[in-house]
Amino acid sequence: MGAIIGEFLPFAIGIAISPLPIIVVNLTLLGARARTSSVGFLLGWVVGILAVIVILTAVSTVLPERADSAPSIWSGILKLVLGALLLLLAVKQWHKRPHAGETPEVPGWMKKVDSLGFGGGVRLGLFLSVVNPKNVILSTSVGVDLGTSDLPFGALAVATGVFAVIAASTVLIPVIAYAIAARRLHAPLESLHTWLTRENHTIMGVLFVVLGSVTLGKGIGIIWP
Numbered sequence: 053m054g055a056i057i058g059e060f061l062p063f064a065i066g067i068a069i070s071p072l073p074i075i076v077v078n079l080t081l082l083g084a085r086a087r088t089s090s091v092g093f094l095l096g097w098v099v100g101i102l103a104v105i106v107i108l109t110a111v112s113t114v115l116p117e118r119a120d121s122a123p124s125i126w127s128g129i130l131k132l133v134l135g136a137l138l139l140l141l142a143v144k145q146w147h148k149r150p151h152a153g154e155t156p157e158v159p160g161w162m163k164k165v166d167s168l169g170f171g172g173g174v175r176l177g178l179f180l181s182v183v184n185p186k187n188v189i190l191s192t193s194v195g196v197d198l199g200t201s202d203l204p205f206g207a208l209a210v211a212t213g214v215f216a217v218i219a220a221s222t223v224l225i226p227v228i229a230y231a232i233a234a235r236r237l238h239a240p241l242e243s244l245h246t247w248l249t250r251e252n253h254t255i256m257g258v259l260f261v262v263l264g265s266v267t268l269g270k271g272i273g274i275i276w277p
Contacts, residue, residue, distance in 0.1 A: 063263060064214075064215050067219040068221050071249075073223050074223070074244070078226065080165060089172065092176075096181070097220055104187065112195045131270050138190075142257045142260035194215060
């Protein structure tokens with residue numbers, strides 16, 4: 053199981069360091085109902101990540117196997133497609149980054165996050181984790197690895213849980229930290245929110261280049277071993 057965790061670790065970290073959920077959880081922690089909305093968002097975010105990876109793993113189990121028990125050609129082709137998509141997303145994110153002197157545009161829905169309650173936080177967390185194409189693309193590569201592995205059900209469940217915890221860690225940690233030291237975190241959260249809003253596209257562009265290259269390399273290795 054250690055090998056499969058090592059395989060999906062970069063993709064779990066990729067979801068974790070995505071600026072969007074970090075920005076949103078920071079906004080909930082800066083809002084009037086910080087304790088309830090942030091916990092709701094965390095719950096929705098984790099459940100959404102789990103739902104996506106479980107579904108993709110289940111779908112990947114139907115991929116045809118090769119006679120030598122190696123990963124199927126189809127899984128290699130899928131990884132090539134995913135790698136290409138990630139590189140295309142990298143180019144898109146790089147072109148969308150704000151230039152010197154420009155103020156990043158904040159989506160209208162994000163301005164309403166600080167007024168959410170527990171239920172609104174749950175719904176937003178589910179929505180952002182399930183319908184976010186970036187999360188789905190990263191999770192698909194992991195789902196293929198899990199679904200085509202020989203791990204028993206118990207080990208698959210543990211590996212899936214580890215993936216979800218790592219992927220959600222950058223939402224989980226601020227929520228826990230706020231519960232322990234709310235007053236001390238207000239200024240750092242505002243500074244982090246400002247920085248992430250500006251550097252969002254640059255961070256994601258670099259991230260997608262790295263993960264896209266890794267995924268393409270895996271696909272090539274499967275098709276031409």
